Amino acid sequence: MKKILVVAMMAFGLAVNAQDGQLNVGGTIGLPVGDADEANVTGAIEANYLFNAGENFKVGPSVSYLHFQQDGADAAFIPVSVAGRYSFADKFSVGADLGYGIGVRPSGNTESGFYFRPIVGYQVTEKINLHVDYTSVVLDTDYGNFTPATIGIGGTYSFSL
Secondary structure, three states: OHHHHHHHHHHHHHHHHHOOOEEEEEEEEEEEEEOOOOEEEEEEEEEEEEEEEEOOEEEEEEEEEEEEEEOOOOEEEEEEEEEEEEEOOOOEEEEEEEEEEEEOOOOOOOOOEEEEEEEEEEEOOOOEEEEEEEEEEEEEEOOEEEOEEEEEEEEEEEEEO
16 A cells, blocks of 8 residues: 555656646545444545646646544545546636545555545635535445545645646
């Protein structure tokens, strides 16, 4: 797993150096839904690097840390994904992150799976964006599909590079 993380971070660094774009860092707090009903609260921190891919459309690599706080054994993931954002109005955007959520539970019992995150954002200032999102990791376990998910609100701060 350490090799996967190193490769992901190297790819993220190469993408940042290869294109003129925008580095976004932020976080989200949310309520668990779906198969994460035992969790109390969820939180995530994220970083993505988006560059212009067309009129009003940005795309780029994203990495984050997603944590499901629950009594007993917490669940945590490091999603490595591709982020896309489309601005459909002056202040509003929609987008999605698609990738792979690497399970990193402290207890050593890890499951990994398909990660997706649809998002709707509102541009408060040139640098600050607020958003609502649905985040999910689809795990294929011995007992069938298990999908911890969260509905959250958060924000990002943008740095032009």
